[in-house]
Amino acid sequence: MFGSNLYNLKLWLMTKPRGEGLDVPVEYLVNLNPDTLEEKNVHIQVERRALLRDDDAIVDAFIPTPAGDQSLLIAHSNQKQNDPVCIPMEASYPLDPSIRGEYQIPHPFFTFRLKEHKNGPERLVQWQIHPGPNSLFRYLLVDLGYEGEFTPSISQNLSPEAHVLAIYQHVGLVVWLPADVSEGVLLLPERGQSKNHGQEIIVITSLLAFLYQMRGVKCMQPQRILGCSNSLKLFKKVASMVRKH
Numbered sequence: 560m561f562g563s564n565l566y567n568l569k570l571w572l573m574t575k576p577r578g579e580g581l582d583v584p585v586e587y588l589v590n591l592n593p594d595t596l597e598e599k600n601v602h603i604q605v606e607r608r609a610l611l612r613d614d615d616a617i618v619d620a621f622i623p624t625p626a627g628d629q630s631l632l633i634a635h636s637n638q639k640q641n642d643p644v645c646i647p648m649e650a651s652y653p654l655d656p657s658i659r660g661e662y663q664i665p666h667p668f669f670t671f672r673l674k675e676h677k678n679g680p681e682r683l684v685q686w687q688i689h690p691g692p693n694s695l696f697r698y699l700l701v702d703l704g705y706e707g708e709f710t711p712s713i714s715q716n717l718s719p720e721a722h723v724l725a726i727y728q729h730v731g732l733v734v735w736l737p738a739d740v741s742e743g744v745l746l747l748p749e750r751g752q753s754k755n756h757g758q759e760i761i762v763i764t765s766l767l768a769f770l771y772q773m774r775g776v777k778c779m780q781p782q783r784i785l786g787c788s789n790s791l792k793l794f795k796k797v798a799s800m801v802r803k804h
Contacts (some may be wrong), residue, residue, distance in 0.1 A: 570730055570744065587763060599624060601771065605764045616760050620768040627776060630768045632671065634761055646671050648765055650772065650779070657690045657735075662781045664695060664735045669769045670703075673724075673758055680705060684724060686769055688736075695735035700725040700762060724748070725762050735781060741770045 585608055592602035603620040615636055622630045628650040635643040648671035656663045669686040683703040688695065702722040726746040729736050745766060747759060773779045 567728075570728065573730075575730075587760065589767065603764065603767050603771065605760055605767065607760055616757055618760050618764040620764050620771075622768060622771055622775075624775075627772075628667075630772060632761060632764055632768065634757075644674075646673075646761065648768060650769070650776075654688075654690065657695065658784070659695070659735065659781075661783055662735075663784050664781045665779055666690060667769075667773070667776075667779045669765065669772075671765060673761060686727075686765070696729040696731075698727045698736075698766075699723050700727075700765075725766075727766055736773070739774070741774075 588606045588608055590604045590606075592604065600621040601624055603622070605618050605620075607616045617635055619633045619635075620630055621633070630648045632646040632648060633643050634646065648669055650667045650669050652665060652667055654666045654668075656665045658664075666688045668688070670683060671685075672681040673684045674681055682705055685701050685703055686698045687701050688698050700723065702724055725748075727743055728746075729741070729743040731742065745763065747762065
């Protein structure tokens with residue numbers, strides 16, 4: 560069952576593709592530009608690999624340094640047939656942090672706009688995390704609807720009618736999404752079901768951008784609760800005494 564302990568274990572043990580051989584196609588190339596690491600922006604570029612087709616979509620993500628709540632996605636093409644499309648992405652905190660043991664885990668959401676079709680209206684989409692058992696290391700990209708339809712309550716609760724565009728799950732036996740490493744699986748709609756193949760590369764780039772932000776922004780990372788360690792030790796000591804009697 561998706562999201563269960565058994566599912567997470569099988570996902571962790573699954574043979575990982577290495578991008579070698581003809582049976583393992585590599586569809587996207589990702590480059591972290593080292594020349595910008597000491598400048599004002601970190602630059603992540605995702606390019607669709609196009610060997611036999613006229614399709615060279617590129618999306619650049621620019622993340623300010625030090626990393627904050629905002630980043631910028633720019634979609635364009637090497638052929639320069641169309642003007643670049645700028646897509647701001649912003650973090651918010653609509654949910655209270657979760658408590659796991661001695662740690663407080665924040666839940667940043669990441670919102671940006673995405674076009675259903677090339678010349679269609681923009682829709683608000685949001686990377687969301689929904690606290691619960693075995694869910695603190697999984698993000699859902701949810702379609703919030705057209706901007707005029709959006710209400711704040713939608714971002715806080717995932718309704719049964721919610722349209723999920725993508726699912727990212729960290730691979731590993733963890734309690735929450737780690738900040739030191741990102742290894743996971745991104746689930747996307749089948750190509751035949753997607754209304755706009757061009758939005759796939761934007762979704763991938765947005766994922767890489769917010770994972771990078773979560774590594775660099777302290778308030779997005781789990782924090783040890785002050786005084787919790789001593790209280791936990793006292794609780795364990797009292798529990799041990801009760802068991803002895």
